[in-house]
Amino acid sequence: MVEEQVLRSTRVVTPEGERPASVAVSGGKISAVRAYDAAVPDGARLTDLGDDVLLPGLVDTHVHINDPGRTEWEGFATATAAAAAGGITTLIDMPLNSIPPTTSTGHLDIKRETARGRVHTDTGFWGGAVPGNAKDLRPLHDAGVFGFKCFLLHSGVDEFPQLSPAELEEAIAELTRFDGLLIVHAEDPGLIDGAPQKQGPKYADFLASRPPAAEDTAIAGLIALAERYRARIHILHLSSASALPLIAEARREGVRITVETCPHFLTLTAEEVPDGATEFKCCPPIREAANQDVLWQALADGTIDCVVSDHSPSTIDLKRKDTGDFAAAWGGISSLQLGLSAVWTEARRRGHSVTDVVRWMSAEPARLAGLGAVKGAIAEGYDADFAVLAPEETFTVDPARLHHRNPITAYAGRTLHGVVRATWLRGRLVAENGSVTAEPAGRLIERPAGGS
Template sequence: MSEIFRSRRVILPEGEAAADVVVREGRVVEVTGYGQSSGEVTDLGELVLLPGLVDTHVHVNEPGRTEWEGFATATRAAAAGGVTTIIDMPLNSLPPTTTVANLEEKRKAAAGQLWVDTGLWGGAIPGNTADLEPLHRAGVFGFKSFLAPSGVDEFPHLTTAQLREALAEQARLGALAIIHAEDPGVLDAAPGRPGPVYADFLASRPDDAEAHAVAGLLAVAKETGARVHVLHVSSAAVLPLLRAARAEGVQVTAETCPHYLTLTAEQVPDGDTAFKCCPPIRSEANRDALWAALAAGEFAAVVSDHSPSTPELKLRQKDGGSGDFAAAWGGIASLQLGLPAVWTEARRRGHSLSDVVRWLSSGPAALAGLDRKGAIAPGRDADLVAFDPDAAFTVAAEALHHRNPVTPYAGRTLTGSVRTTWLRGRVVDVAAAPTGRLISKGESDA
């Protein structure tokens, strides 16, 4: 029997329309005119029906650092925020996802704990080039590397020579290389003043660190023919480099994150290390430049880079810590809040929900090759979200499903509320048994 999801506002690939979405056995089988289909009807009225969001940049941290986050807490938070698919990063868990044996440990840890569909990235680190092909065959979605220290000893960064070796192998495999691009030489030369003053921390991670690293990455990508993706672009200085490389035929995409689009350096209170991330939140003028690039289609995706830790590692002054930005763990916890955060700012700037869906759903799905995700269309999974775009709320940290609800959004008023999330046509109930699946590259249609 078919189930009908009916709304006067459905976000379809061709735009917003009043429609019936016909679902059978967990997939969309047809989209018809409003009121034209028969079956069991879920009538959403004026609530907007969105495709489930896809977040390709999430640090789950399990196994090994599960006290920071975990598959159960991360995927519950995702579902509460309208995210129906995540792809987990290969570092901050112990062991990192740099061998097939380590990948299998990660999969065992995830089993039975997933409220949304979950894939895994592999890691390319010094000395594991021989492991890339087995990982690729085992179904990782691509390979992450750092060009500067990652913050954890078990996931070291690549030198230029090591990057060339890794990208050559990934080009041979046809794998996607996803890169944290900051230049260690520029970082080492930047002023490093510890303490609670945000301006000092910002000076220690200058725009040039991103620009130099991206320039070097693009040169190696051009040389090897690899397909590369620049992670979490925070600096507008990167944008002209990306444009020039694309004009030369380099296969390069890039992403940015909600915190770079919604927060500014001018707003960061001294000592509030919940705002610390690397690369950092920059100026309001820089934020405007990122929005202009997003509007022009220069970013493939907007993703969370959800990278939480325990409150003790954040060293927030309000928690009795030092507030030292240099010493605090760098990472923004926002997996549950990406949709309302981006929508709040997007609406203010005149963008539509169709734009937001392109940035947070169809774009990331295309990036990762998830051809069953990211759109409300026949043949796609019935991953759906009922969204009230006008509902305002104040972020309360205790209402978040993150294991450690430390977030820079606490106390901020956002617009847009997720009412219900469906995964393959079934309501995701975070108080009930999980129904998410582990998905693999090349097997995501299964």
């Protein structure tokens, strides 16, 4: 095997920990991880990264690209450019907010054709579980989607309806026939409807409209279903720390449930959200600092599996900056390019290591998607997907300099630690110093045969 290039750093994050190493690449794969001062093979190109950290490219399993149909909200070209600039090499697109949604194999074909030749990262797709499409779940699984998303309350778009309790059980029963993965927006509709719903610019009013109990109740119900059916269920974008004891207990008892949280829940707090600042609106919401502390504890002890963006963009007008009305504004945080830096900024403050961040944002999302044998690690045989991080350098977020289609983000003006110097996809440099360096080189990927 001819080794084409070697990347050398005093700080390489491997599954065994961080160490000086030289990483050899051949045919888009990692062919060896050697000692730092190992000889460079004849003909191989050496890239010496000095003391910058070489880490496996991030895997983001929760991205709303909204293409086709709402490309003005984002789109494959802009989303994957932002991802690559932020150190992400693999992402999985959510099935809603595009028209049509990914709820049948025909719709999946349309999504793939829209994405083909336009992605800067490897890109896969979730399917959707909606009323009336139980018959479509197995064909979508066979066509390579990574699992199935559903809502327990209105999704925000009419073409992706929520499941009733009976429809949820029908979907779970169908998925257990082939051990499919159900990923769930877990908020209880009854508790949301019963909470005070006030219009206006006060963040406290919006926060009261999405109480933690709505998450806790929904998650308790999902745990019961996962136990009853021996189903695999993944809880999306957890913001309520009070649900964590339920999850921890269920896992101790062998219930097949996993959970993610997001950079905004780990780095932003309700106390700092100005009234009228609708760029901070998301559902479930950003909660108080004390709640955030418990989320970090759950990451450290493994109750929360992974951290993914839930990049959910929209056009600026839908954020209702004209009125600052949280009730009317679209809910979603734009952060795809910033997640690594945002999480590292807070992680380092709390005493966590870059290795911890790699586990949460690369290895564990890869495992969730069934890609753990090829993505999420710097090890022999894995895809040569890398991000290079200058961990102590800082930058101030300027929305106009992001690759996201619409220049609005809750991180505007924040100073973050960790500059992403470069990103490699299967051994090819695809982004450097915030700029995309090549034509789209990403592949459309499918769930591995025999995978989740």
